[in-house]
Amino acid sequence: MPAASRALLLLGAAHPDEPPGALAALPVGRRDARLLRLRERTLGPALEIETRCPACDERLELTVPGADLRAASPAAAPEPLRLDHNGTTVTFRLPTSRDLLDATDADGLLRRCVLEAHDSNGEPVADLGHEVRAALAQAMAEADPLAEVDLAMTCVACGHEWSDVLDVASFVWAEFEAWAPRLLRDVHRLASAYGWAERDVLAMSAWRRGQYLQLLDA
Ligand SMILES: [Zn+2]
Structure with missing residues (x-):
């Protein structure tokens, strides 16, 4: 099962009154805020994360309060959102679980989430350039920060510093499993x-x- 389906399965069990379509339509980061709340109420307040130092291979354990992660998730921003970048204006919405399940690649995901794009003359823009796409990905991450969680790590053995991406849906699924x-x-x-x-x-x-x-x- 894809990670997005697993996330929806867990949330569906926790929110039996909510129509499944509504959960699938939540932006990914807000879905993950709910998953974190569910795991806190079931398994306790802190996430125990195990990793290995990429420099010296030391095994490390990190304790992250779920509430701290959720605090990074802002109140629902009104959608659609807008990005102005170098004369291109893009109207977009945030990726949801439904988008992740239906899109086959990053381009497909972008096509689903971009509602409209035009240049400074009001002419429609069919092909967003590399720079606008990058700015769009950045804007999406800022509007829905839990969709991609970066954890800053420091190795206790060698002092190496790096950051790991925490995939909330996969992590929570593994805990419940x-x-x-x-x-x-x-x-x-x-x-x-x-x-x-x-x-x-x-x-x-x-x-x-x-x-x-x-x-x-x-
Ligand atoms: Zn190390």
């Missing part, structure tokens, strides 16, 4: 020991489940 079997194991232990139904075990807070599990180990 690891978490689901652990939760099922907890359900299995509690259901076996107490005869409780799965839905009742799942309805408990993680804290309460943890307390019972400790009692089983005592």
Whole structure:
């Protein structure tokens, strides 16, 4: 499944009242802000990120509060957005999950998101040059910063500094993928020991489940 489909699957489970089309129409960064909120409420406030120093291969762990990342996401900017660059005016909207799933390449994505483009004489511009495209990508990133998260890293072993891109959708999916079997194991232990139904075990807070599990180990 593409990462965008996985993101929509998680959000669909968390927001059963929301029509799936509405989630697919969220700009990618705002979708990811929701994913971060979902993972904070389920898994806790901080993201534990593991990486390796590209200079010395030291294994590093980074703790990033999800709230800090979400704070980088501005309130919904009214769309469509506008860019003026060297006499070209572009009216555009931000890429959504639907765009990512339907577009086959970066050009296709751009074509979907550019609503209108004209030069200083008001003539339509069919082919945006390289510079305008770059400016457009920059403008999109600024309007929807969570769509591409750069984490500044410093190696504790050698002092090397670099930045890693955090793909929020893939990261959160991997966390849930690891978490689901652990939760099922907890359900299995509690259901076996107490005869409780799965839905009742799942309805408990993680804290309460943890307390019972400790009692089983005592
Ligand atoms: Zn290093």
